Amino acid sequence: MNAEKELSLNIDHVSKRFLIDxxxxxxxxxxxxxxxxxxFISIVGASGCGKSTLLxxxxxxxxxxxxRIVIDGGEVTSSEEVKxxxxxxxxxxxxxxxxxxxxxxxxxxxxxxxxxxxxxxKQIGLVGLKGFEKAYPNQLSGGMQQRxxxxxxxVSDPDILLLDEPFGALDALxxxxxxxxxxxxxxKAKKTMLLVTHDIDEAIxxxxxxxxxxxxxxxxxxxxxxxxxxxxxxxxxxxxxIRKNIFKEFFAETxxxxxxxx
Amino acid sequence: xxxxxxxxxxxxxxxxxxxxxxxxxxxxxxxKGWVNKALLPAVTRIFDTAVGISETGKLSGHLLASxxxxxxGFLAGASLGIAIGTLMGFSKWVNHFLSSLxxxxxxxxxxxxxxxxxxxxxxxxxxKISVITLGTFWPVLLNTIQGIRSVDNKLLEVxxxxxxxxxxxxxxxxxxxxxxxxxxxxxxxxxxxxSCVVAAEMIAARQGIGFMITYARETAKPAEVxxxxxxxxxxxxxxxxxxxxxxxxxLKWNTAGVSK
Numbered sequence: 054m055n056a057e058k059e060l061s062l063n064i065d066h067v068s069k070r071f072l073i074d075x076x077x078x079x080x081x082x083x084x085x086x087x088x089x090x091x092x093f094i095s096i097v098g099a100s101g102c103g104k105s106t107l108l109x110x111x112x113x114x115x116x117x118x119x120x121r122i123v124i125d126g127g128e129v130t131s132s133e134e135v136k137x138x139x140x141x142x143x144x145x146x147x148x149x150x151x152x153x154x155x156x157x158x159x160x161x162x163x164x165x166x167x168x169x170x171x172x173x174x175k176q177i178g179l180v181g182l183k184g185f186e187k188a189y190p191n192q193l194s195g196g197m198q199q200r201x202x203x204x205x206x207x208v209s210d211p212d213i214l215l216l217d218e219p220f221g222a223l224d225a226l227x228x229x230x231x232x233x234x235x236x237x238x239x240x241k242a243k244k245t246m247l248l249v250t251h252d253i254d255e256a257i258x259x260x261x262x263x264x265x266x267x268x269x270x271x272x273x274x275x276x277x278x279x280x281x282x283x284x285x286x287x288x289x290x291x292x293x294x295i296r297k298n299i300f301k302e303f304f305a306e307t308x309x310x311x312x313x314x315x
Numbered sequence: 316x317x318x319x320x321x322x323x324x325x326x327x328x329x330x331x332x333x334x335x336x337x338x339x340x341x342x343x344x345x346x347k348g349w350v351n352k353a354l355l356p357a358v359t360r361i362f363d364t365a366v367g368i369s370e371t372g373k374l375s376g377h378l379l380a381s382x383x384x385x386x387x388g389f390l391a392g393a394s395l396g397i398a399i400g401t402l403m404g405f406s407k408w409v410n411h412f413l414s415s416l417x418x419x420x421x422x423x424x425x426x427x428x429x430x431x432x433x434x435x436x437x438x439x440x441x442x443k444i445s446v447i448t449l450g451t452f453w454p455v456l457l458n459t460i461q462g463i464r465s466v467d468n469k470l471l472e473v474x475x476x477x478x479x480x481x482x483x484x485x486x487x488x489x490x491x492x493x494x495x496x497x498x499x500x501x502x503x504x505x506x507x508x509x510s511c512v513v514a515a516e517m518i519a520a521r522q523g524i525g526f527m528i529t530y531a532r533e534t535a536k537p538a539e540v541x542x543x544x545x546x547x548x549x550x551x552x553x554x555x556x557x558x559x560x561x562x563x564x565x566l567k568w569n570t571a572g573v574s575k
Binding site for chain 2: 112113114137138139141143145147148149150158159161162189190191205209
C-alpha cells in the first residue's frame, strides 16, 4: 500500500550464525525484507526463531554473518547519528534518573541545552505522562515505565523505531491500551516501525504487513498484508480470517484444529 | 515522597528497655559493693567523670585529635580505594595484575601493620594516619570493584543504542549504578577507620581517645577508661547515622519506591 514511498530499511539476504561450543548454529537464514518509509511491520514467530537477533543486527548490537542491512541507502555503521530508536521488552530505564532525565538521556549530545526542554516536553505529551516528569522509575507502573522507554527512543527523532516485544511483560488490559497508544504515536510521529511480538492479535491490530517467521533457523515463511483501515475491530471477519491464516503457519493441521483455539 | 513513618511509643520503650535495665543493675551492683569499684565504677561516677573531663576540655582535646586523624586517613583511604577499585573494575588486565596481591594483603589484621609502620615512619602522625588509610582502603576497594562489575548489561546496551560516548557511559551509567555499592564500602570503611585510630593511639600516641583510655588505665582511673570506651561507641554510632542520612539523600532513587 505504500509502494510509492521510498525505501527505509532493506534487509538483503541476511543470515546469522552463532559459534557455540565450536559448533556453528544457524540462527537466521537468508532473510529478505524491504520496508518502506512510514510502514508498520510486525514480525511474529515462536521464541528462539531469531526475531530479536534481527532487531539487534539492524541497530548494530550484533554483526551480520552474511548479507547486508541498508538504512536510508547506507549500510549499518556505528555513526554518531541516531537513525534508529529501540524499545526493549523490559523498559530498561535508569533508576537514578527521573522520567524527564531518562527521556533526556535519549537526546544526542550535540543538541543545545536550550532545545532539550522543548523536546522532552513534546515526548512527555506524546506518551501521556504529564505530571510524572519528576517521578523515579520505581514509582511508576510497568505500563508507564514502558511509555518512558518509548519516549526515550523517540526523542532523538529517529527514522525507524524498533520494538522488541515491548508489551510482552504487561497485563492484557494495559497491553491493549499501549497498542492503541503506539498506533497513535505512529500516526502522529510518522515513523517506520518494526515490531517483534509473539502476540498474533497485536500484530494484526497494528501492522501494515505481518512477517511470519519459522523457527530454527529463522526464515520468512509468509508475509501477510493487512489492508483494513485502522482502528481495527478485533472481532471483524477480516481480522479473524488473518488470525486463522497465521495460526495455520504455526500449527500444522494435524496438530491442532485452529477453530477451537481462537 | 518518602513519608516519615511514625514509630509507636511502645516500640520505642521496648527498644530502649535493655540498655536501661543494664544501667540500673550496674548502678545497684556498684552501690551495694557487689563488684570491685576499681574494676567497674558506678554509672553515676562515670557520668560525673565524663562531665568533669568535658568541662576542663580534656575530653574534647583528645576527641578532636582522634577525629582529625580519622578524617585525614579516611579521605586518603577512600580516594585510593575508589580510584584503584575503578581501575580494577573497568580493566580486566589491571584486575588480573592486582587481584592476587589484594587477596594476599587484605586478610592481614590492621593491628599487625602497626609495628611495621612504626618501623618505617616512627611514632609520628603519619604512622597513625597510614593505619587508618589502609583500614579504610580495603572495604572501599572491594565494594567499588563489585559495584562497577555488577552494572546491568541491559542498561549498557541502551546507552550503546543511543550512541553515547564512552565517557558519558562511564559517568552517567556505570558510576551511578555502582554508587550504592561504593556507599556501602564507605560506611564499612568509616567503621574500620574509627577502630584503627583507637588501636593506633593505644600503641603509639600522646593524644587521642585511644591514648586517653590507655593512660587512664595506667594511672588507675577506671571511670575515665569507661568514659573513653563509651565515647568511642557513641561517636561511631553518630558517624554511621550521618553517613546513612547522606546516603538516603544522595541515593533517593534507590528507596523512593518504598512508600509508593
